[in-house]
Amino acid sequence: MMKALLGPAEIRDLAELLDLQPTKKLGQNFVIDANTVRRIVQTADVTGESPVVEIGPGLGSLTLGLLETGAPVVAVEIDPRLAEQLPKTVAQMQPGADLTVVQHDAMTIMELPRHPSTLVANLPYNVSVPVLLHFLEHFPYITSGLVMVQAEVGQRLAATPGSKVYGSPSVKAAWYGHWRTAGLVSRHVFWPVPNVDSILVGFRLRDEPLGTEEERRATFELVDAAFGQRRKMLRQSLSGVLGGSAAASERLEAAGIAPTQRGEQLTVDDFLAVARAA
Structure with a gap:
């Protein structure tokens, strides 16, 4: 049964009640359109059977949409006024x-009550990737989810090797699972209206980790080095972390990768192979 959700008037009333001026620093852009909220919940496949974690619930637009399904919701909110009002x-x-x-x-939370298996969030533009990677690293019981992020960031998360937007976030996200874009969201469903478009990105995590925690750290170090100098060949971009150009070439060849390739051509499995060739 459909229940009451927040609209533009209710959002503004709540903001006034809390004397809240949405800040760019906290990336506060509140969804004011009930149809968009229900679209997010439906695309995330929230059924009400297992707990959901929401990051940054704000004034509660998406929270109410998630709760409407009957799902228990764990909401993580940094702003004390919002956490008290929700x-x-x-x-x-x-x-x-x-x-x-x-x-x-x-960004720093290390424990969640109720071990939610699904993550759904309208993520602040300025910290969306680090927050997402933090949750995937520390909460292995999360198995799937849907996030709304800046369009450019979402396309990067779901990008595949060879794409112009494929980069460090693409490889790190792929370590954890499979990512897909699930539709653009108009900037006009937010208050205040942001100056960028948003996109929905869905993910389903791997049943088993690709490698150990030590291998993950080593792989991510290689990824950061490769995309820190993405125009350079791998034997150059990885020379700093692998002890010089000759050592980097040797390691790459041992992993079956041509030293003249660039980072944007490698899959996460390729980077892991280089890490393991030590």
Whole structure:
């Protein structure tokens, strides 16, 4: 059964109540369109059977959409005013809904109650990739999710080797699982209206990790080096972390990779092969 969600008037009333001026620093752009909220929840395949974690619930637009399915929601919110108000908003609009609010910085949180298996979030543009990678690294019980991010960032996350936007975030995301873009979102469904478009990005994580934690760190170090100088051949871009150009060439050849290739041509498995060739 459809329940009450927040619209433009309710969002502005809540902001006024909290004396809240949305800040670019915290990336606060609140969704004011109920249809967009329901589209996100449906695309994320939230059914109400298992707990969902939401990062940065803000005034609760998406939170109410998730709770509407009957799913228990764990909301991680850094702003104390928003964290305090959210349960009140939910109690008023969807009495009895199963919400747990954790006031914490999503970049540093190390524990989540209820072990949610799905992650759904409208992520702040300025920290979307680091926050996402932090959650995937530290909460292995998350198996799938959907995030709304700046269009450019989302395309990068889902990019494949050889694409112009393929880069460090693409490889690191691929370490954890499979990524796909799931449709653009108009900037006009937000308040305040951002100066960039957004995109939905869905993911499903691997059943088994690609490698050990030590191998992940070694692989990510290679990825950062390769894309830090992405126009250079790998024997040059990796020379700093592999002990010189000759040593880098030797390691690459041992992994079956031509030293004259560039980082944008390698899959995550290729980078792992280089890490393992030590």
